[in-house]
Amino acid sequence: MINKEFFFKGFKSIIKPDSPALALGCxxxxxxxxxxxxxxxxxxxxxSTMLTYALPGSLVMAESMLVGASLLNIFLAVxxxxxxxxxxxxxxxxxxxxxxxxxxxxxxxCHFIAVSAWLIMKSNYKDIQKKYRIDFWIGIxxxxxxxxxxxxxxxxxxxxxxxxxxxxxxxxxxxxxFLCMMVGAMKTIxxxxxxxxxxxxxxxxxFFSPEWSILLGGLIGGTIAYFIGELRVN
Amino acid sequence: xxxxxxxxxxxxxxxxxxxxxxxxxxxxxxxxxxxxFRWFNCLAYSTLAALIARTIIFPVGALSDASYLSRITVVIxxxxxxxISKKNFxxxxxxxxIMLALLSEYL
Numbered sequence: 001m002i003n004k005e006f007f008f009k010g011f012k013s014i015i016k017p018d019s020p021a022l023a024l025g026c027x028x029x030x031x032x033x034x035x036x037x038x039x040x041x042x043x044x045x046x047x048s049t050m051l052t053y054a055l056p057g058s059l060v061m062a063e064s065m066l067v068g069a070s071l072l073n074i075f076l077a078v079x080x081x082x083x084x085x086x087x088x089x090x091x092x093x094x095x096x097x098x099x100x101x102x103x104x105x106x107x108x109x110c111h112f113i114a115v116s117a118w119l120i121m122k123s124n125y126k127d128i129q130k131k132y133r134i135d136f137w138i139g140i141x142x143x144x145x146x147x148x149x150x151x152x153x154x155x156x157x158x159x160x161x162x163x164x165x166x167x168x169x170x171x172x173x174x175x176x177x178f179l180c181m182m183v184g185a186m187k188t189i190x191x192x193x194x195x196x197x198x199x200x201x202x203x204x205x206x207f208f209s210p211e212w213s214i215l216l217g218g219l220i221g222g223t224i225a226y227f228i229g230e231l232r233v234n
Numbered sequence: 235x236x237x238x239x240x241x242x243x244x245x246x247x248x249x250x251x252x253x254x255x256x257x258x259x260x261x262x263x264x265x266x267x268x269x270x271f272r273w274f275n276c277l278a279y280s281t282l283a284a285l286i287a288r289t290i291i292f293p294v295g296a297l298s299d300a301s302y303l304s305r306i307t308v309v310i311x312x313x314x315x316x317x318i319s320k321k322n323f324x325x326x327x328x329x330x331x332i333m334l335a336l337l338s339e340y341l
Contacts, residue, residue, distance in 0.1 A: 018323040026331065030296055044239050051247035056285065059295050061246040071245050078249040084285060085250065087277040089257020094264045094271055106261075110254040115282060167296040169335035172308060175289045175297075176330035179309065180316045180323050182283055190272065194279035202284025203291045214288055218281025226276040230269070 002105070006132040010139025013120055014147060020116035023177035024144060025151040030170040031058050032155020033162050038062055042156050049152040053145055054114055055174065057082045080211050084218060088118050095125050096133040105134050112141025119181045120144075190229030197221030304337040 014021045028049060035045040035058075052058050057078045064074045089110055097106070117140050128136045155162075162170075186192040202217035209216070264271050289297070290305055297305070311333065312326035319325045 022324065023327050034295060040239060044243065047240075048243045048246070051243055052250050054250050056289070057246055057250050061242055063294055065242055071241055074242055075245045075249045078246045079253070082250045083253050084278075084281040085253040086257045086260075087274050087281055089254055090260050090264065090274040091271065091278040093258050093261035094266045097261060106258050107255065110258045111251060113254045113257070164296070164299055165335040165338045168300045168338050169331035171293070171295060171297040172300070172305065172330045172334045173327055175286050176309060176312045177323060177327040178282070179286050179290075179313070180321075180326050182279065182286065183313065183316065184321050184323070185279070190276055191279055194276040195283045198280035198283025199287045202287040206288060206292050210292070214281060214284045217284030218277055221284065222277035222280035223273070225280060226273045229272070229276070
């Protein structure tokens, strides 16, 4: 089963001074308020955050429902936006794979892959023995997931008191926090080039294809950054 | 709960979980010291950076109501705060929300 010591060690990482709990919680407050304005009830709002647990995906679902999109359109739109989770998983799970750990832990805990949890794990995994990294990860995931659910709950009931300017303030928290975390992670030439190229190419590709801009920006920017790093090493 | 909303939530969660699960399945044969792992690491950082830039420059939801100038001003100022506060994450994050709300109110 799950090792309690490492689970709680991961869980507690959310209460560190530099944890993403504040930014994450505030963004899900905005999501809770948005879902209420869309006509969701409290059960549906909580259900949505628990099952999806990805901010851009929830936003796309909400926008698609507003314009009356079909289920197939919603699926495709969300899939495009959340396809970034694939490289995030491939760049994280090899760090946690251990032959003594059961497979179900990996299939279950992949639900927690989101920017906040991913960045916390990336900056802490070296301090944890490989065998117990998956338990540590489940702790981080449960903590960030719980924060998102609580944020949605608060946002749903506070929506009547949140005006447009406060909603805008809450919505900028997450991108600013993640931008700072990404800039803070720029410690090698490969990561630095990846971040800078992604920041430049994402918006540029938006002019050609809004749906594909994130994936194309990530794929091309990341590949160029990889070769820059490899050439430098060689 | 209405059926259409539940179906939309289920479809959204299926679309999201599929990427996560495929990532875990693909991870099985990849060693953390391999070139393939390093490439995927670059892809992940670059994709996240592209997502953040798109969220700020071409936002959806509440953020799209804020002007382009106010969003860019807030982001640049917060990066400045991040560097002068010895890379503290909390100050720029909190300041960003207050600053954008104030700019939107008074500009």
